[in-house]
């Protein structure tokens with residue numbers, strides 16, 4: 190198996206390009222899923238306070254035979270805890286549940302523009318990075334205007350913007366905005382929550398390469414230079430989703446996947462209105 194790729198962030202740190210997502214992973218199944226992923230070679234896990242499974246992430250990490258420093262742990266500030274002081278407190282609470290003394294990446298989960306607190310929250314994340322307790326900081330579901338505002342008001346550019354991104358919602362415009370600002374784009378719901386995998390075009394590409402549709406889609410994210418965090422609790426799928434470093438998509442495959450982009454393809458809420 191070839192070596193797993195990593196991406197260099199704008200703060201000089203590196204993160205593995207592929208990680209395990211744990212949204213909707215039940216709290217009592219999270220430790221086993223995280224351990225299965227680490228055993229399979231994953232070195233990155235994406236959770237959030239609102240997923241209510243940070244404790245299981247920490248347990249899975251400690252159960253695996255992997256050094257803490259070799260695993261990138263991401264968690265996120267929930268909407269109701271936005272604000273400077275409340276973000277600092279929420280971060281401490283997350284660290285406590287994880288049982289860790291730092292995280293590798295801390296994200297503002299949604300901008301929640303109507304709350305008018307994301308700039309204050311961002312200042313708290315800047316403090317956490319200065320303290321070394323969040324090694325890198327970033328945002329999630331931010332649009333161009335939200336990114337520009339935090340950069341203009343603080344002078345600090347997020348390392349990562351984690352957004353909904355999959356073949357039916359390819360987000361070219363937002364990827365261009367992120368790239369122009371030196372921000373890595375990270376794909377959430379990268380498999381379209383699994384529904385996408387029944388698409389005949391993806392099944393055909395998978396058959397051609399002797400792979401599965403999930404592997405084809407993950408390979409597509411990697412080839413676009415995105416960070417990607419597919420979720421599964423099933424050990425065989427966790428392994429399958431990591432076996433993506435030893436094949437390549439060709440121009441025809443990429444054209445067929447590009448054609449799946451759909452103006453109605455979004456699954457989640459509109460970040461301008463949510464929260």
Ligand code: NAD
Nearest residue numbers: 210211212235329377378379380381382383403419420426
């Ligand atoms: P996903 O696109 O990763 O799809 C996961 C689902 O796909 C699984 O539940 C399973 O049904 C199916 N699946 C997974 N592997 C498969 C395989 N090999 N074969 C067949 N089916 C398979 O969905 P997701 O969980 O929504 O997104 C991934 C991660 O992104 C989350 O777990 C979370 O960490 C993150 N996320 C972040 C936000 C945000 O607002 N920042 C929102 C949603 C998700």
